[in-house]
Amino acid sequence: xxxxxxxxxxxxxxxxxxxxxxxxxxxxxxxxxxxxxxxxxxxxxxxxxxxxxxxxxxxxxxxxxxxxxxxxxxxxxxxxxxxxxxxxxxxxxxxxxxxxxxxxxxxxxxxxxxxxxxxxxxxxxxxxxxxxxxxxxxxxxxxxxxxxxxxxxxxxxxxxxxxxxxxxxxxxxxxxxxxxxxxxxxxxxxxxxxxxxxxx
Amino acid sequence: xxxxxxxxxxxxxxxxxxxxxxxxxxxxxxxxxxxxxxxxxxxxxxxxxxxxxxxxxxxxxxxxxxxxxxxxxxxxxxxxxxxxxxxxxxxxxxxxxxxxxxxxxxxxxxxxxxxxxxxxxxxxxxxxxxxxxxxxxxxxxxxxxxxxxxxxxxxxxxxxxxxxxxxxxxxxxxxxxxxxxxxxxxxxxxxxxxxxxxxx
Amino acid sequence: xxxxxxxxxxxxxxxxxxxxxxxxxxxxxxxxxxxxxxxxxxxxxxxxxxxxxxxxxxxxxxxxxxxxxxxxxxxxxxxxxxxxxxxxxxxxxxxxxxxxxxxxxxxxxxxxxxxxxxxxxxxxxxxxxxxxxxxxxxxxxxxxxxxxxxxxxxxxxxxxxxxxxxxxxxxxxxxxxxxxxxxxxxxxxxxxxxxxxxxx
Amino acid sequence: xxxxxxxxxxxxxxxxxxxxxxxxxxxxxxxxxxxxxxxxxxxxxxxxxxxxxxxxxxxxxxxxxxxxxxxxxxxxxxxxxxxxxxxxxxxxxxxxxxxxxxxxxxxxxxxxxxxxxxxxxxxxxxxxxxxxxxxxxxxxxxxxxxxxxxxxxxxxxxxxxxxxxxxxxxxxxxxxxxxxxxxxxxxxxxxxxxxxxxxx
DNA sequence: AATGAATGAGTTTTCATTCAT
DNA sequence: GATGAATGAAAACTCATTCAT
Numbered sequence: 001x002x003x004x005x006x007x008x009x010x011x012x013x014x015x016x017x018x019x020x021x022x023x024x025x026x027x028x029x030x031x032x033x034x035x036x037x038x039x040x041x042x043x044x045x046x047x048x049x050x051x052x053x054x055x056x057x058x059x060x061x062x063x064x065x066x067x068x069x070x071x072x073x074x075x076x077x078x079x080x081x082x083x084x085x086x087x088x089x090x091x092x093x094x095x096x097x098x099x100x101x102x103x104x105x106x107x108x109x110x111x112x113x114x115x116x117x118x119x120x121x122x123x124x125x126x127x128x129x130x131x132x133x134x135x136x137x138x139x140x141x142x143x144x145x146x147x148x149x150x151x152x153x154x155x156x157x158x159x160x161x162x163x164x165x166x167x168x169x170x171x172x173x174x175x176x177x178x179x180x181x182x183x184x185x186x187x188x189x190x191x192x193x194x195x196x197x198x199x200x
Numbered sequence: 201x202x203x204x205x206x207x208x209x210x211x212x213x214x215x216x217x218x219x220x221x222x223x224x225x226x227x228x229x230x231x232x233x234x235x236x237x238x239x240x241x242x243x244x245x246x247x248x249x250x251x252x253x254x255x256x257x258x259x260x261x262x263x264x265x266x267x268x269x270x271x272x273x274x275x276x277x278x279x280x281x282x283x284x285x286x287x288x289x290x291x292x293x294x295x296x297x298x299x300x301x302x303x304x305x306x307x308x309x310x311x312x313x314x315x316x317x318x319x320x321x322x323x324x325x326x327x328x329x330x331x332x333x334x335x336x337x338x339x340x341x342x343x344x345x346x347x348x349x350x351x352x353x354x355x356x357x358x359x360x361x362x363x364x365x366x367x368x369x370x371x372x373x374x375x376x377x378x379x380x381x382x383x384x385x386x387x388x389x390x391x392x393x394x395x396x397x398x399x400x
Numbered sequence: 401x402x403x404x405x406x407x408x409x410x411x412x413x414x415x416x417x418x419x420x421x422x423x424x425x426x427x428x429x430x431x432x433x434x435x436x437x438x439x440x441x442x443x444x445x446x447x448x449x450x451x452x453x454x455x456x457x458x459x460x461x462x463x464x465x466x467x468x469x470x471x472x473x474x475x476x477x478x479x480x481x482x483x484x485x486x487x488x489x490x491x492x493x494x495x496x497x498x499x500x501x502x503x504x505x506x507x508x509x510x511x512x513x514x515x516x517x518x519x520x521x522x523x524x525x526x527x528x529x530x531x532x533x534x535x536x537x538x539x540x541x542x543x544x545x546x547x548x549x550x551x552x553x554x555x556x557x558x559x560x561x562x563x564x565x566x567x568x569x570x571x572x573x574x575x576x577x578x579x580x581x582x583x584x585x586x587x588x589x590x591x592x593x594x595x596x597x598x599x600x
Numbered sequence: 601x602x603x604x605x606x607x608x609x610x611x612x613x614x615x616x617x618x619x620x621x622x623x624x625x626x627x628x629x630x631x632x633x634x635x636x637x638x639x640x641x642x643x644x645x646x647x648x649x650x651x652x653x654x655x656x657x658x659x660x661x662x663x664x665x666x667x668x669x670x671x672x673x674x675x676x677x678x679x680x681x682x683x684x685x686x687x688x689x690x691x692x693x694x695x696x697x698x699x700x701x702x703x704x705x706x707x708x709x710x711x712x713x714x715x716x717x718x719x720x721x722x723x724x725x726x727x728x729x730x731x732x733x734x735x736x737x738x739x740x741x742x743x744x745x746x747x748x749x750x751x752x753x754x755x756x757x758x759x760x761x762x763x764x765x766x767x768x769x770x771x772x773x774x775x776x777x778x779x780x781x782x783x784x785x786x787x788x789x790x791x792x793x794x795x796x797x798x799x800x
Numbered sequence: 801a802a803t804g805a806a807t808g809a810g811t812t813t814t815c816a817t818t819c820a821t
Numbered sequence: 822g823a824t825g826a827a828t829g830a831a832a833a834c835t836c837a838t839t840c841a842t
Contacts (some may be wrong), residue, residue: 012312042833144381166317447812566721
């Protein structure tokens, strides 16, 4: 089991980073939120950057793990992809702060962003694998798999974030009600896009 | 006509903000890039934040203007939407730095992010308008228009950014070659999603 | 003429650095002593290290300049060397704090120490030049010139510092009285050492 | 016999202190070098300062012990002084790190420096004793004994350190070769200085 | 005796902003 | 309109020291 203090710091850090973004997040605030001294963070993490990267990797890993479990429930690539979309949208709603960091910190040339993008790449490969399998067995006819995976990831991400940040205040009940339309919209778009039926 | 110095500052600021993000961007660097003294920026803009907001609004406005001009070339909602997708992708490729800021600075609760999201909202409304019209004349059967607009915007955005940042270094020729697959992928996905043809 | 503020900072810095040594010296104290804001120091100097190096170079340069002027007063290498010794000892008494830094910061592998040693090397070369000339015209018969220069420099340095720091408190009158014995002692030792008269 | 752990700490501390100086030396590094936990150092020493003082005293004591043994080999003050010079130079070459600390930490007003100077004073008294005896039996005619002792100490110290730190990297063979010139230079200078032969 | 996780005061450095010229 | 020297609040990071085990 991981050290207890590290958990405290992780939990506090995800809150603070997501609230303010990497640059605006203050180590003082993370320490305060974790209920430890600032030095304690530096005892466990070499730098703010290292803390951030560790945190993000863990966050994306959770998304990946959930996605993997979800995929095992379904046999066909079609069902698997539908599951992936639903899973990502529900995960984002439940982890809105992480979701925001996912988009806002994924692109850039800083070390932390490079490392972070690698982890996101893992998730994208999961999507690509499903599409490849669908292509193989003839369920899909996707010509550009990486592009398709990015598009799916981007569509699901922005749909949720735009929803979360367009509401004046987070109203759990309303969000809950808005989940099915989001899922339906992205699923619909994605699934049609997988088929070859030329659209003209 | 706008003051010449302001133009110099704007041009420099877009470069620097996009290179480093809002927080890492230094007024010193912007001044140096613009070839003016730091005080001069403050003569024209009240604060870093105001400069940023002005800049982003102008950037998104360019995207909107291009989109509007593009829409006038086509009559049917279908063609207009296809045009919007192509336009956004080409605009992103040409303005990669702005594109990155678009995603990384769009979500959050800071004043500048709220203002920025309003401007992005204008662009999303453009998409929604096309979808609405498509629904009206029966070309589309979209149930959740705002969600669909976000999904389109997100898909097109992430496809390009993932491409730009997955390459070791920016190779204009390679990017140029990759544009058609990106356009085709998003268009295909989007257009099918607009049709009602239930996908099961 | 050098910028006035830089002079203020230099004057304050020499005091503070000499009082506490490089590591113990606080930029806060230097700023306070100079009567400027801490940021002002960083506007003019990139770092504590750069400030220190600049300062030390200036300090040693003063010693060198005085030594050069002194040398011009005398024609023979013997008189020049006697003058150098007296000059160094008097300079050290007048600039005790710099003298302390000279010994305590001269050795080590940090960048600042390397740069500093280069400057001290200039002074040592001055001594070597006199010895070389003395050797040339037959006034001296020194076999190992660099070693001799170091020895002279070390003898004069430590004599003064040991005196300054062995007194409970700095009593200008007492120090003044002790200068001639120090000069005589080192001169005597040095001059005999220059002659070949084998000492057994 | 001293506790074994204390020896480990001492050996590690001399390395680390000499490498970095008192301020830059980290207790963490000493602990790591000693192969003990940081707390263990504090179990045996009240503070970093106490550790340093103990260490320096031991170091200088070694120099003193060697000097004492060396003096017993010779009968005349002249030979004893020659021996002292050779001994100090050889000791410095063998203990370059201690030598550096000797000069860089000897002067200052901190408690540790005061204590350290007392110990160095012991060594200087040894030199003075020899000179006094030389004066008594007529071998020397030194007018200012403390000044002479300081000068000898300073000359021998700086000659070695200047040599050690002027070499790009420590080459044991080259240093070995350079020892005789250093000894000869300082001895020559010192011995002549001890005689009364007025030098003009 | 020994450990090493935890601490928090202290320090360097950064940088948006101001303002006298 | 434009300048750039000066500011000082803020923030990351360090490290000697403590103490429960």
